[in-house]
Amino acid sequence: MTYSYTQISQYLSCPRRYRYRYLDGWQEKDTRASMLFGRAFEKALAALFRKEDPAAALFEQWSACKDMGLTYSGSDTWDRMLLQGVQLLERFVQDNRIEIPHPNSNQQAQCSRPLSSGNDFVSYIDAVGEIDGTPCLLEWKTSSARYPDTPAGIAALDPQLVCYSWMTGISEVAQVIFVRKRLVEVQYLRATISDEQRQEFATLVDDTVRQIESGLFLPHSGIRFPQNPCTTCPFIGLCLNEPGLVDASLVRKPGVDLGLFDELVY
Ligand code: SF4
Numbered sequence: 001m002t003y004s005y006t007q008i009s010q011y012l013s014c015p016r017r018y019r020y021r022y023l024d025g026w027q028e029k030d031t032r033a034s035m036l037f038g039r040a041f042e043k044a045l046a047a048l049f050r051k052e053d054p055a056a057a058l059f060e061q062w063s064a065c066k067d068m069g070l071t072y073s074g075s076d077t078w079d080r081m082l083l084q085g086v087q088l089l090e091r092f093v094q095d096n097r098i099e100i101p102h103p104n105s106n107q108q109a110q111c112s113r114p115l116s117s118g119n120d121f122v123s124y125i126d127a128v129g130e131i132d133g134t135p136c137l138l139e140w141k142t143s144s145a146r147y148p149d150t151p152a153g154i155a156a157l158d159p160q161l162v163c164y165s166w167m168t169g170i171s172e173v174a175q176v177i178f179v180r181k182r183l184v185e186v187q188y189l190r191a192t193i194s195d196e197q198r199q200e201f202a203t204l205v206d207d208t209v210r211q212i213e214s215g216l217f218l219p220h221s222g223i224r225f226p227q228n229p230c231t232t233c234p235f236i237g238l239c240l241n242e243p244g245l246v247d248a249s250l251v252r253k254p255g256v257d258l259g260l261f262d263e264l265v266y
Contacts, residue, residue, distance in 0.1 A: 001213075002112075002120045005163045008208050013229055016219035018212070020235045026250045028234040033070040037062065037081050038142040041178060042126070044089060045140055049103035049127070054089045058082070073144065076180075084180040088142075091186050098138065098176065100129035111167040117209050123167045131190060136172035137164055147177050149189055156191035159201070165193035166201045 011018040020026045030036065040061035047057035062082055070078065092098075100106050106129060112122040127138040139161060141147070148154055155161060161173045171194070177187040219239065223230050230236055237245025 002122050003115070003205070003209060004122055005160055007212075008163075008205055009159065011208055011212055014220040014233070015211070015217040016221075016239070017229075017233060017235055019217040020238055023217075025252050025254055026235060026238065026246075027253055029249060029251050031069055031071045033065075033072045033076055033078070033081065034142070034144065036065045036068070036070065037085065040065065041085055041088070041142050042140055044085065045092075046103070046107050048089065048093070049100045049107060054093075055086050058085050058089065076144075081180065084184055085178075087184045088178045088180070088186060091184060092176075092178070095186060095188075097132050097188060098129060099133075100127050100138075103127075111164075113167060115209060116206055117213070119209060121167070121205060123164060125164055125168060128168070128170070131174045131188060134172055135170075136174050136190070137161075137168055137170040139164065139173070139175045141175055141177045142180065143177055144180050146179050146181075146185065147175065147187055147189060149187060153191050155189040156193055156197070158191075161191065162193055162197050162201045166198040169198075 007018065007022060010021055040058055043061045044054040044058035048054035059082065062078070062085065066078055072078075107127045109125045109128060110122065111125060112120050115121055125137060126140045128136075129138055130136065131138070155173070155175050158175065161175065165171060165173055171192050173191050173193055175187075175189045177189065179185040179187060220227075221230050221239070222228050230239070233239075234249050237243070237247075237249065
């Protein structure tokens with residue numbers, strides 16, 4: 001069996017949710033505009049580092065989503081998101097803080113490693129390059145809200161960065177967050193991941209895989225802050241046994257899906 005960061009994180013948030021997604025084959029319908037925009041924007045970034053026209057790449061990728069019956073959040077529209085994307089690309093180019101040598105091999109690089117249980121773990125690393133001249137592992141995010149940036153180095157507590165550091169052995173990491181708000185902003189959050197964090201993450205993965213393979217899928221339900229995962233869970237219709245809610249947000253697909261596309265965006 002092959003595991004991914006998204007699988008481990010879904011199990012840790014709610015084992016029942018993991019079972020719906022990875023064993024029963026239920027998936028959220030791919031109509032969330034924010035998710036599809038994130039994928040399109042990552043393609044534009046890849047084009048930028050290949051010295052192609054990133055705005056043209058964004059337009060092409062985002063246009064392909066236009067007639068998919070997208071579900072928008074808040075005041076988002078297709079045009080508004082495109083404009084924000086172009087502004088973010090311009091800001092990112094002006095900042096000129098990131099370099100990616102050999103962009104064809106250092107973007108969306110697949111890493112895999114064996115687990116002690118005989119399984120494998122696979123990740124796709126957004127990019128390996130430099131920030132302000134320092135070699136580091138890079139992760140792109142698109143978001144409608146700023147990420148917390150204090151105290152300094154807080155990104156070291158992001159489990160996805162810890163996971164990617166564990167997969168690559170690279171200590172220096174950075175999240176680049178493209179914030180879609182009225183005045184767009186690009187955040188650069190740098191952190192150093194320690195050996196101890198990488199070892200702890202390895203233990204967490206082994207422990208979680210053991211629980212998954214023991215068939216433990218008890219729900220971690222909750223609807224009140226700070227334990228309120230059900231309020232935003234796409235699988236709530238299954239837990240409430242409400243076919244209308246299931247039809248509105250889920251689709252059932254056969255076969256195994258590692259959720260790696262989710263990982264590219266969240
Ligand atoms: S609705 Fe709540 S209990 Fe059910 S899968 Fe989602 S998070 Fe878990």
